[in-house]
Amino acid sequence: MTTARTFTILACVAASAMMGSSAEAKKKKAPPAAAPATEAPATEESGSIAPGTAPEKSSSSSASADAPASAEKAEKADKADKAWDADAGEPAKAEPTKPALKMDVPAPAEAPPPVVVSAPAPVIGATSLRKASGNADSPEGVTWRASGWDVTLYGYAGVNIIQDSTQSFGTASSNTIIQHLGTPRGNNLQAQATARDSRIGLRLAPPTIGSVRASVNIETDFNAPPPVEYTEANSVTNAGLRMRHYYMKVETPVVDFIAGQYHDLFGWGGKGFYPSTLAFLGITGEIYHRKPQVRLSKTIGTDVEVEVAGAVLAPVQKSGGYPDVEAGIRLAVNKWTGARQQAYGQPGIGSAGIGVSGIGRHFEVSNFIENPSTTVPATGYGIAGNVFIPVIPASSAKDRGNALSLIGEYSIGTGISDMYSDLTGGLLFPALGNPMDRMDPTNPPPIYSPNIDSGIVTFDGDRRLRTAQWQGFVANLQYYLPIAGGKVWVAATHSEIKSNNIKEITPLAGWGGIYTHSWYNDASLFVAITDQIQVGVAFQRTHQWFGETDSSGGPVTATNYRSELGMHMFF
Amino acid sequence: MNSRHARSALLVSLTIVGLFGCKNEQLCKPLGACGGDLLAGAVDFAKKDGLIDRSWTVTQASEGACQDQLQLPPTNISLARQPPNLSTQRPNDPATADWCGNLVLKSTGEVKEFIVYAPPLPLKVAELTVSADFDGNKDRGTYVMQTTIDETRDLVFSESCITAQGIRLSCPTLGRRLGEFLAAEANIYNMRCQDPDDKTQGGCVCKFDLSFIGGQTGRWAKQNGGTQIQFFENVSYSPAALADYCVLPDASQPGGVGALDLTGSNETPLFNQKGLRTLHMTPPSCNDGVQSLELGEEGIDCGGGCPTKCGTCTNHVHDANEEGIDCGGACLGILCDETVADPNQKPAACANKKQDPWEEGIDCGGPCPTECNP
Numbered sequence: 001m002t003t004a005r006t007f008t009i010l011a012c013v014a015a016s017a018m019m020g021s022s023a024e025a026k027k028k029k030a031p032p033a034a035a036p037a038t039e040a041p042a043t044e045e046s047g048s049i050a051p052g053t054a055p056e057k058s059s060s061s062s063a064s065a066d067a068p069a070s071a072e073k074a075e076k077a078d079k080a081d082k083a084w085d086a087d088a089g090e091p092a093k094a095e096p097t098k099p100a101l102k103m104d105v106p107a108p109a110e111a112p113p114p115v116v117v118s119a120p121a122p123v124i125g126a127t128s129l130r131k132a133s134g135n136a137d138s139p140e141g142v143t144w145r146a147s148g149w150d151v152t153l154y155g156y157a158g159v160n161i162i163q164d165s166t167q168s169f170g171t172a173s174s175n176t177i178i179q180h181l182g183t184p185r186g187n188n189l190q191a192q193a194t195a196r197d198s199r200i201g202l203r204l205a206p207p208t209i210g211s212v213r214a215s216v217n218i219e220t221d222f223n224a225p226p227p228v229e230y231t232e233a234n235s236v237t238n239a240g241l242r243m244r245h246y247y248m249k250v251e252t253p254v255v256d257f258i259a260g261q262y263h264d265l266f267g268w269g270g271k272g273f274y275p276s277t278l279a280f281l282g283i284t285g286e287i288y289h290r291k292p293q294v295r296l297s298k299t300i301g302t303d304v305e306v307e308v309a310g311a312v313l314a315p316v317q318k319s320g321g322y323p324d325v326e327a328g329i330r331l332a333v334n335k336w337t338g339a340r341q342q343a344y345g346q347p348g349i350g351s352a353g354i355g356v357s358g359i360g361r362h363f364e365v366s367n368f369i370e371n372p373s374t375t376v377p378a379t380g381y382g383i384a385g386n387v388f389i390p391v392i393p394a395s396s397a398k399d400r401g402n403a404l405s406l407i408g409e410y411s412i413g414t415g416i417s418d419m420y421s422d423l424t425g426g427l428l429f430p431a432l433g434n435p436m437d438r439m440d441p442t443n444p445p446p447i448y449s450p451n452i453d454s455g456i457v458t459f460d461g462d463r464r465l466r467t468a469q470w471q472g473f474v475a476n477l478q479y480y481l482p483i484a485g486g487k488v489w490v491a492a493t494h495s496e497i498k499s500n501n502i503k504e505i506t507p508l509a510g511w512g513g514i515y516t517h518s519w520y521n522d523a524s525l526f527v528a529i530t531d532q533i534q535v536g537v538a539f540q541r542t543h544q545w546f547g548e549t550d551s552s553g554g555p556v557t558a559t560n561y562r563s564e565l566g567m568h569m570f571f
Numbered sequence: 572m573n574s575r576h577a578r579s580a581l582l583v584s585l586t587i588v589g590l591f592g593c594k595n596e597q598l599c600k601p602l603g604a605c606g607g608d609l610l611a612g613a614v615d616f617a618k619k620d621g622l623i624d625r626s627w628t629v630t631q632a633s634e635g636a637c638q639d640q641l642q643l644p645p646t647n648i649s650l651a652r653q654p655p656n657l658s659t660q661r662p663n664d665p666a667t668a669d670w671c672g673n674l675v676l677k678s679t680g681e682v683k684e685f686i687v688y689a690p691p692l693p694l695k696v697a698e699l700t701v702s703a704d705f706d707g708n709k710d711r712g713t714y715v716m717q718t719t720i721d722e723t724r725d726l727v728f729s730e731s732c733i734t735a736q737g738i739r740l741s742c743p744t745l746g747r748r749l750g751e752f753l754a755a756e757a758n759i760y761n762m763r764c765q766d767p768d769d770k771t772q773g774g775c776v777c778k779f780d781l782s783f784i785g786g787q788t789g790r791w792a793k794q795n796g797g798t799q800i801q802f803f804e805n806v807s808y809s810p811a812a813l814a815d816y817c818v819l820p821d822a823s824q825p826g827g828v829g830a831l832d833l834t835g836s837n838e839t840p841l842f843n844q845k846g847l848r849t850l851h852m853t854p855p856s857c858n859d860g861v862q863s864l865e866l867g868e869e870g871i872d873c874g875g876g877c878p879t880k881c882g883t884c885t886n887h888v889h890d891a892n893e894e895g896i897d898c899g900g901a902c903l904g905i906l907c908d909e910t911v912a913d914p915n916q917k918p919a920a921c922a923n924k925k926q927d928p929w930e931e932g933i934d935c936g937g938p939c940p941t942e943c944n945p
Contacts, residue, residue, distance in 0.1 A: 183641070183643075431649040431650070433735055435736050436675075444654060447653060449664065460670075548690070
């Protein structure tokens with residue numbers, strides 16, 4: 001507890017400093033701007049194994065107040081946000097161009113009249129420089145026009161300070177195995193602070209040609225896995241850039257097209273189904289993944305929107321010989337909207353929606369012998385259902401007080417563990433038998449060199465290739481307190497993942513190293529100090545049931561408690 | 572939102588972080604560390620060497636021992652025996668255990684190699700005897716910690732494990748062969764294998780009794796003003812084990828010594844036994860399931876100062892320390908017929924006049940000492 005108190009004191013000092021500076025900033029800033037209207041990027045920091053996150057709005061093209069109407073609707077997913085704008089009597093085009101590259105924050109009542117600061121000349125011959133994104137009052141990014149292109153720069157900078165009761169996780173807890181009590185790592189605290197999830201993104205949209213709109217989106221964070229020779233200090237402070245989203249998007253009256261690295265269609269990533277939490281996505285049992293892909297989609301309807309999409313994606317195993325395929329259908333009721341936050345991004349307004357999606361893939365795994373020359377085939381597949389329900393609706397991000405929203409996800413599948421962040425459950429390939437009793441280092445025991453990542457498939461006792469079955473569940477409630485238009489809100493999450501066959505496909509001696517069931521709960525409290533600056537605190541509990549039984553015959557379990565403080569400024 | 576609201580919310584938030592940020596509670600809660608005189612009123616019973624002794628016992632049934640849940644997977648021997656990687660070479664992928672336990676059969680059907688997986692097991696019984704030092708000092712001296720750890724473990728061999736080497740032993744024969752191979756292992760008893768319930772699956776389902784009987788001897792000395800004991804071990808190179816202790820008074824006897832609580836200091840294991848955290852030990856009695864030296868017991872809870880006379884494993888009687896008639900319990904290595912519930916009627920499995928699933932004939936082969944006639 002002493003360490004915890006020290007940690008808290010440090011956090012208090014940091015927070016006080018931040019609050020002081022934000023107050024200072026308020027005095028110098030421009031007049032109040034409208035509240036956020038669209039969700040800011042969903043946040044995630046993954047371990048070195050499985051990357052995966054997604055800006056909820058990163059796919060939206062930029063559009064400025066004076067931009068062509070067509071450019072304002074760069075992505076179908078933004079239609080809902082446009083709709084609420086209209087409902088709230090806040091025409092997206094009504095706001096005059098803001099000439100300065102700066103954040104608009106609500107001024108206190110006694111604030112002096114706004115001071116408009118002249119913009120510095122844009123580097124690329126920009127004609128104007130202003131706040132941007134699909135809505136003029138959205139805080140997402142700054143946009144300027146260069147050579148006829150709309151250029152949007154967006155992202156955030158911040159820090160997450162984390163304390164764990166065990167030394168099991170990196171900055172993301174995800175689906176990693178918890179260290180057992182009784183071991184040094186299971187008995188002791190760890191503290192981390194990371195700015196590696198800070199993010200920068202760039203969207204470029206050329207002028208439309210007829211009804212065809214195109215855009216390019218590139219987005220990076222600093223979560224590149226550090227080289228093994230890095231020291232702990234270096235890996236924290238000298239983090240490398242990581243590719244999150246790099247894709248092109250073309251929208252035509254017939255069909256829309258995405259090519260590049262983007263959220264998986266399985267689980268409808270990036271469409272508003274991520275939970276509100278201070279934890280880095282993906283949390284336990286949540287589908288959270290990005291991949292290079294080619295996706296075709298078609299959206300029809302206005303009040304009730306239906307999107308049908310199919311994609312071919314980079315396979316999880318290149319030796320499989322075929323790409324993964326994903327397909328899904330999503331329905332959104334655009335007149336039924338509610339407040340929605342994705343991870344610890346900025347809350348916005350989203351339409352009630354439901355999505356169903358599926359994935360199929362093929363494996364060709366090297367035969368389970370020392371020097372395989374043939375492969376064994378297997379098939380992986382899964383299905384997921386997602387839902388976003390505005391229980392107490394909200395139609396304006398500026399006034400989201402008393403809004404209550406529910407987000408849920410259920411998924412089941414086999415051979416899809418890579419779709420969940422850092423999930424193996426401890427499943428490994430077994431050691432090869434050693435019938436010749438080779439033990440000498442000059443003639444060592446035979447070993448198996450798999451041609452696929454661990455945790456997805458394995459060989460059972462009869463040397464049959466088996467896929468790991470998992471099913472995940474996520475439920476998330478977010479409630480915006482009736483304080484200052486909902487700028488204080490709370491969120492709670494329950495999620496779990498379990499496997500029906502991981503024990504069956506793991507040798508008995510390895511049962512102590514696998515878990516069959518993992519359970520995650522969190523509670524988060526967020527405060528939007530300004531439109532751009534958010535502070536959040538959270539308490540998270542992860543509990544796992546292992547394959548082995550203890551001396552009394554009960555299952556071996558382990559628990560990690562995490563406290564987290566996050567401070568972020570969005571642009 | 573105004574800054575007053577923001578500050579209030581932030582303070583509440585930070586309080587939450589401060590309140591909940593704490594260490595995991597240990598599975599075994601530390602016992603007392605009050606110290607006390609270990610040898611108050613003790614007599615010389617152990618070696619009859621003029622130095623006073625005292626003993627305490629603990630049993631699994633009394634739940635006096637607390638161990639961590641440390642069922643960690645074993646080190647993979649195949650990977651451990653690989654030559655080191657070149658710096659430019661990708662390291663070998665991690666792997667879990669071998670499905671076949673590294674089973675190697677000779678062409679005769681004998682077992683050439685087999686690795687038994689033995690995780691940390693629950694402590695069944697233990698007796699600690701402390702003696703005063705050679706000069707009569709009662710703050711240091713010698714000790715003997717006698718422990719018995721046992722459990723029935725499962726093994727599953729798939730059909731491919733058994734047939735991989737071109738020989739297909741029947742399951743009872745495989746059990747016998749494994750038993751022969753492991754005969755040198757004094758801690759393994761009653762290796763037996765039988766067909767699985769669903770015979771179409773193939774393979775064999777096996778069980779064995781793992782029983783470690785042993786202990787430590789060495790020297791002890793009080794530390795830190797008499798609230799801790801340092802246990803030095805004579806034989807191994809293990810580091811000295813420091814334990815917090817508390818001698819509790821005997822409620823039934825004014826001034827008498829009652830139970831002894833031991834807790835590994837600073838979360839270290841007691842007596843260097845992996846996962847063993849606390850022991851609540853009581854003075855020996857004639858019904859504690861331990862063969863007490865202090866009471867002069869000749870068997871478990873019998874003979875010596877106890878009213879029950881000790882039986883034998885050949886007297887055709889269900890004695891107190893047996894699970895059936897001349898089987899189980901003190902009759903180590905003699906299986907009982909588990910299909911009979913009444914201990915007074917329960918015969919030894921190898922003497923029940925029927926062929927059990929792990930026997931190769933009626934009361935022969937498999938784990939039975941009698942070989943079947945060819």
